[in-house]
Amino acid sequence: MKKFSFYLFILYFLTVLYLCFGHISVDEELPQLLWGIPIDKCAHFGMFLPFPIFCTMAFAGKKPWRALSFSLIAGILIATSIELLQSFLTDYRTTDIWDLVANMAAIAAGGLLTSIFLLFRSR
Numbered sequence: 001m002k003k004f005s006f007y008l009f010i011l012y013f014l015t016v017l018y019l020c021f022g023h024i025s026v027d028e029e030l031p032q033l034l035w036g037i038p039i040d041k042c043a044h045f046g047m048f049l050p051f052p053i054f055c056t057m058a059f060a061g062k063k064p065w066r067a068l069s070f071s072l073i074a075g076i077l078i079a080t081s082i083e084l085l086q087s088f089l090t091d092y093r094t095t096d097i098w099d100l101v102a103n104m105a106a107i108a109a110g111g112l113l114t115s116i117f118l119l120f121r122s123r
Contacts, residue, residue, distance in 0.1 A: 009058035016047050020082045041102040048106035051075045052114050064118050072111045079103035
């Protein structure tokens with residue numbers, strides 16, 4: 001199970017990198033808002049919500065709370081780095097502070113969900 005969690009995390013992380021740096025074009029018109037929130041911010045939230053969950057599963061071992069702390073710090077650093085590097089490494093992506101806010105909100109929400117799961121599992 002531990003190897004599966006690790007490989008799942010690697011696959012997830014590579015997918016996030018592709019979505020953040022890949023040149024993806026959509027032929028049809030997408031909706032601009034979802035419940036009043038710009039659709040690209042919802043996409044950023046959806047991309048980073050699983051980060052603390054998968055990262056904690058991949059690195060938990062005997063100390064899941066330490067793995068959760070690591071995943072939150074790593075998530076914040078990775079999300080910030082990805083957002084800042086988009087402008088420098090590509091000519092078709094830009095850095096947007098609100099994308100970073102959506103990333104951080106997703107990491108916080110994923111961390112909260114993971115901590116609730118760890119609390120119930122330890123009982």
